[in-house]
Amino acid sequence: MQREHFLNIFFEPKSVALIGVSRKTGRGSFNVLENLIRFGYEGNMYPVNPNGGEVLNFKVYPKVEFLPEGIDLAVIMTRRDVVPAVLEKCAKKGMRGAIIITEGFSEADPEGKFLQARIDDTASSRGIRVLGPNSIGIMNSFGHFSSSFVPLPQPLAPVALISQSGGFFEGFPDCAFGKGIDLGNTCDVDFPDAISYFEEDDDIRLIVLYVESIKNVSEFILICKRVGRSKPIIVIKGGRGEFGGKASASHTGSLSSRDPLYRGMFRQAKIFQIDSAEAIGDITRGFLSLPPFKGNRVAVVTPTGAGAIMALDAMENQGFRPAELTRKTIDEIAHLFKPWIHVGNPLDLLSAGMAHGYKHVYSKVLESCLRDETVDIVLAICGAYTVKTIKEVMKRSPQKPVILWVLGADKSLIEKRTDLYGIRSYYDSPDRAFSALKVIREHYIRRAMTN
């Protein structure tokens, strides 16, 4: 439990009422109670369903009125037309928060809009905080709490998702979320609340936002600027184009605005907008596995000259540049190369490796680069079977970031080898590597400037 924040009630409730819980259980039943048990939730659970009886050995209360006093949180998944009345009753019972999973409100039809207005009224008059409606709610792997009706994985990943959609709780390739909040139609709880919640949450090091629209722009910018100093905030804006913009209106009932406005807002908020989902995983892996760095001078160690050239093109696009190695470094390794070869960065070592043993040369050259004070980052281009050699050198120089571009068509072999040696900072291409490094570097520069 962190410092006092009203979202504690949502992320770590001591007791929860599950109102409108399904009586079906098992595969395909989308039963919140069942998911919560599977998630290892240790608080008290109070299922509510008009039919009463028992579900999964829990007594089912036929009405909200019959519940005991003092329950922290309601999770509401009844028919939409009864939601406002149920919320009212929850407030009367003294519950301090409610997650409304039910859909069919402002994102749907006029009746839905009317119903959502009634929810708004209750929230403001009764003081009960509302997440949703049209929300999967909360996922907290660390606290073993989830209101999801979809079974979710439970990774203890130091990454939080704040999203106008629950569809991404399962994560993006190479980016698992340890905590998540689906803001749904944001009738009450909104981005600033959630961002400030994670500010002092020690479980979380990186925050990912999926945004369709921001209501309170100045508050959003203020909070992002503050929280972004300590934790990088990555944002994906959905509904950037004509087609996506239209669809977002019927998804969360929000009017998605034009792309340049949002781009400007995110820039002002000093958070990192990315346009492609795979970049989330790229940044996450790099940020969580690399030591901090602020410089942009890169040494490239490579068995292929063409690979080095592609890497130089990629780094230049993202504001990085080849390091100019010191005389000392060159002198340390020059004897490995043929006399007519210009020894410098990028370090193309295939023929040196043929003459003196490939892994020996790779190790020596990588080591010298890591010792060189003109080098901020090393890019190691390699085949899958050089990963072990690289890891051994990395272990001796943990203070300097090493990223890998592993060549070869067999992705599963590459993943097997990098997994085996615990390397996370490898990329499918130098372009993806340096795109991710650019974001990470900007974060560290900003952090250094503001601390």
Place this chain on the structure above:
Amino acid sequence: MQREHFLNIFFEPKSVALIGVSRKTGRGSFNVLENLIRFGYEGNMYPVNPNGGEVLNFKVYPKVEFLPEGIDLAVIMTRRDVVPAVLEKCAKKGMRGAIIITEGFSEADPEGKFLQARIDDTASSRGIRVLGPNSIGIMNSFGHFSSSFVPLPQPLAPVALISQSGGFFEGFPDCAFGKGIDLGNTCDVDFPDAISYFEEDDDIRLIVLYVESIKNVSEFILICKRVGRSKPIIVIKGGRGEFGGKASASHTGSLSSRDPLYRGMFRQAKIFQIDSAEAIGDITRGFLSLPPFKGNRVAVVTPTGAGAIMALDAMENQGFRPAELTRKTIDEIAHLFKPWIHVGNPLDLLSAGMAHGYKHVYSKVLESCLRDETVDIVLAICGAYTVKTIKEVMKRSPQKPVILWVLGADKSLIEKRTDLYGIRSYYDSPDRAFSALKVIREHYIRRAMTN
């Protein structure tokens, strides 16, 4: 063996002299003879090394002069200073082609430049065709021939690499090469020769170029325009920026020109320039696994509205658009959705799936989309455990392309499931999917226009 082309001697030699072959064997020895045996080469091999004797049970000829007449091809890996004389002797022995692996020519120092000029002289006066120098040479998995001193995989992949570097013979993630040619310093054999060679090669369906510089621009454009009609040609230009351009001068001795000039040339040649290595795998997987398509109307089947919105943004960027489904399609599936939900494309089916069984609903909706004549392509957004359901529907409609964006953080699970059901057309993000589809679609449009 295809029609008469002088490169047949290089790709499918009946006999080969290995001049300057190493006497070391085993791991780390970089022995061409050993690699060739491992590759299953069935022609005659004649190792040459001044020390004579035997290597791997092959008689070693101490001099080129002692070789029998009528050998097709020489692979030369001697010291650089004797290369011109060796080439001369090979020509005298009646060999028709030579791969010069030795490095240290025009990419190195003044002496190297002088030596390369002597090679040029011999090639033009004697009529022997020369690949290289500074080249790994040839890799032909189908014909079991390779001149590589690096052990290579041998995938029967219908993709050819033509490269100013041998470093990419091992492939890029998700793109294995069944045949490859490293042009090295291109003193004789050059891009147009190699591109025309693959034109009528039935083993090859897709051609990838790694280019640092093009010498004969008009010939290059002419050949590309012709071959590109039947087989897509993808090109990566190395040395696009300042840093990469400088490095390419010392890599293949070529002066890399400014990026916009090359960009224009590739456009004129009607080939597809891509800037990021991972796009090679994306295009290759899509092209080899999807049925042909020319339209740009996409149906999106999804359990997450936000995923659909990101997909709409991505498709719009690449010239695709959401299909407007027919009344018939809507009528077929409308009963699955709640009455207040607008049923249309994108098809967000989570709540319908909760009510009527998720896999059942996914199947039905996907099937209806595939039958709809306004739909050219279907994007199926899903979790790893829906892949099987999707594959079953795909099998019944093999004529329409289906691509998958599989959500979830666990890439190895995603790969396991897609492998298990033989699905190759899945992507890490809709952005990568539609970037690849754009290239594939342009190829099919062009092919239809010119046939």
